Amino acid sequence: xxxxxxxxxxxxxLCYELDSNANSLWSKEQWANEFKKDGTKIVGLxxxxxxxxxxxxxxxxxxxxxxxxxxxxxxxxxxxxxxxxRYLIKKCKKLNLKKLLLEVSQSNVTAERFYSRFxxxxxxxxxxxxxxxxxxxxxxKKLTTK
Ligand SMILES: CC(C)(COP(=O)(O)OP(=O)(O)OC[C@H]1O[C@@H](n2cnc3c(N)ncnc32)[C@H](O)[C@@H]1OP(=O)(O)O)[C@@H](O)C(=O)NCCC(=O)NCCS
Numbered sequence: 065x066x067x068x069x070x071x072x073x074x075x076x077x078l079c080y081e082l083d084s085n086a087n088s089l090w091s092k093e094q095w096a097n098e099f100k101k102d103g104t105k106i107v108g109l110x111x112x113x114x115x116x117x118x119x120x121x122x123x124x125x126x127x128x129x130x131x132x133x134x135x136x137x138x139x140x141x142x143x144x145x146x147x148x149x150r151y152l153i154k155k156c157k158k159l160n161l162k163k164l165l166l167e168v169s170q171s172n173v174t175a176e177r178f179y180s181r182f183x184x185x186x187x188x189x190x191x192x193x194x195x196x197x198x199x200x201x202x203x204x205k206k207l208t209t210k
Contacts, residue, residue, distance in 0.1 A: 066144075068151050071106045071118070073099040078115050079106070086134045098131075109135070109148045117148050121164075128156050130166040133175075149182055157207050164205040171198040179203055 071079065076099065080092045090098070098104055098120055109117030116139045120132035130152070135145045156164060166184065168175050171194075184203040193200035 065112055066147060067110045068107055068148070069110060071099075071108045071115070075106075075108065075115070078108075079118055082115065082118055082134065082136060083132075086137060087132075089132065104131070107148075107151070109144060109151075111139075117144055119148055119152055121152065123159070123161065126161050127163045127165055128152075128161050130164060133166070145178060146181075149178075153182070153205075153207065161207055163207060166203050167193075167200045168203060169194050169198045170201055171196070176201070179205075 073096065076092060076095045079095045080090070083089055083095070098106060101122065103124060104120060104122045106118065106120045108115040109119075117135040118132060119130065119134075122129045122131055133145075133148070135148070153164065164184070166179065167190070168179060170176070170189075182205060184205045186201050187204050188202035190200040190202065192198075
């Protein structure tokens with residue numbers, strides 16, 4: 065039974081735990097800050113009551129920036145990431161947004177392939193952006209409401 069729900073500040077610990085086992089991108093304090101930001105939405109992908117995926121996105125004018133996108137390691141390559149991305153695209157189209165934007169490391173081949181499948185195209189590059197010296201690819205997907 066898969067579902068998607070909006071997370072709130074009561075869920076900071078679970079966001080932090082999922083991230084610690086995946087990207088280790090944000091501290092607990094940073095997660096707490098994400099929940100305070102205007103225009104930022106945090107959604108969880110659940111199997112029964114277990115959160116196995118998280119997407120953080122921020123709406124600015126008619127664009128949405130994906131700031132975080134993860135699926136728990138144990139549940140990858142089963143279509144869950146695609147499920148969450150399809151949800152996000154549908155939601156943004158409903159809100160009449162024109163673009164989805166994100167940054168991904170050039171060395172993150174899995175994520176790049178994943179985003180390419182959803183027709184994100186590279187529109188810019190930030191050289192040596194990450195700590196390991198890898199470049200950040202700026203990607204966007206135009207949203208058309210057909
Ligand atoms: C990128 C990420 C979110 C993808 O999540 P996921 O749940 O594995 O995504 P999916 O299962 O929908 O798709 C992944 C691949 O598995 C394949 N797949 C899906 N279901 C499958 C199945 N039943 N059997 C075999 N392969 C399958 C998909 O075709 C896809 O392959 P492709 O990318 O080569 O086209 C996940 O790898 C992740 O969390 N990575 C770490 C965090 C990260 O890098 N985030 C992005 C940073 S910006």
